[in-house]
Amino acid sequence: MADQNRPGREGRSQGGRPEGGQGRPTRGGRPDQRAGKDTRREPGKGRDAGRDADRDAGKGAAGRGAAGKPARSGGGRPGRKDDWRRPQDDRRARTEEQARYDGPPIPEEITGKELDRSVTAQLKGLPEKLAARVARHLAAAGMLIDEDPKTAYQHTLAARARAARLAVVREACGEAAYAAGEYAEALSELRAAKRMNGATAYLPIMADCERALGRPERALTLAKSPAVANFAPEAKAEMTIVEAGARRDLGEFDAALRTLEHAPLNSKSRASWVVRLRYAYADTLLAAGRPEDALEWFHRTEAIDGEEITDAGARAADLEKSLG
Template sequence: MANQLKGLPEKLAARVARHLVAAGQLVDDDPETAYQHTLAARARAPRLAVVREAAGEAAYAAGHYAEALADLRAAKRMNGATDYLPIMADCHRALGQPEQAVKLAHSPSVANFASPAKAEMTIVEAGARRDMGQLDAALRVLEQAPLMSKSRESWVVRLRYAYADTLEAAGRPTEALMWFHRTDAIDADELTDAAARAVLLEKAQDQSGG
């Protein structure tokens, strides 16, 4: 951030930096206030990629999807970064544009993503396929991901949960139950409600069997 702010007058750079730091501190707990800080920074330095990136991420966190998409597109034009593509794709989903989300998911740069970003894009694409009523295609997308990775990182948890959820939506409760259990087995931080979903499926199976 400091490098990009160097081109601004000292006092202006300090003011913009304060807004960006505040946004970073608030975005998880108070995304709307974080977004307002990024808007203040953007008003003062609209041509800096770091500012547009922060504005886009805060807008996304606050649920302002059209604004997030606009700012992240601007940041991408400025610095050529592709890190924002999963968020941009999810914005398209939220705006009722699943076809655009799928299109972004097939961007050539996705192949070079690190595992967490690649997993996020996979989840977004699968969700977009579901939005279009393409459950089988959504399952195929998820099945191409490393669902059986030995990693216990959050991206594996999220992949497994998305797969279990899609299996249930596709009317395959036995397989869904297995994958909810596999999700819960590595979800030490309780990022998902996989355990509760498994209990509900087990109860449903007991009732149907009884």
């Protein structure tokens, strides 16, 4: 799906384990031998005579280790290689989690005061230092989302690791994930934000995530949500574009065209949402096998696209060449 047809964005060791061989259980009841020396006492001599008698009677150390504890079955303890593998894996997991928590470096000039007041207000319930850190990550994400969406997404993950119960944080995380092409994560985060604050403004992006995940029917279901009727013109246009795209995904080109024709394509406004509506209509006309009509609408799109948010001019030029 072309960008123009997507919704816009306004080492420690194990404790307690004895070192060396001291205290290690013996194998099969045999005592340790170090440096080739047999450390066993001769039977019947000294203070161990009684214990040796017990051993001879099968009552004592035959089932005990050197430390007087029951010997382990199955050949004793696992080798050191197995002992250390799991701690290394755990350490790696902790390292990845810590890296996510830390997030990318935040430029010193970003203070968090760049955020809108409505966002800052939602952070006031956090401790002061924590709120400041979350604000800086969110501000950094907002600055990077267009030019480096993956890094922006990492910033929002760092904010989420600190304040996952705030809807504004989950919303930012979802929008950054969407920009980075992480559609499943974006959908999950925006659903969480919607549960928290009941907002429906995320519906166009959520619907487009469903499209990107190969579920156009779910996108159409979201497009028919009652809340869409009350959307502002820009949000309504974005949902119309997604709905038409879902129809195209299903091979329903005529239905896609009808969806777009019910939108204000002939608006005199030069707002970006009108540009995007016209572009989507031209592109759908071409996909439906109507190149002459598509050429007209690419030109009409270019005429109001002063900021060149689409490639309508280039598309028109290519189409003119192909039509001769």
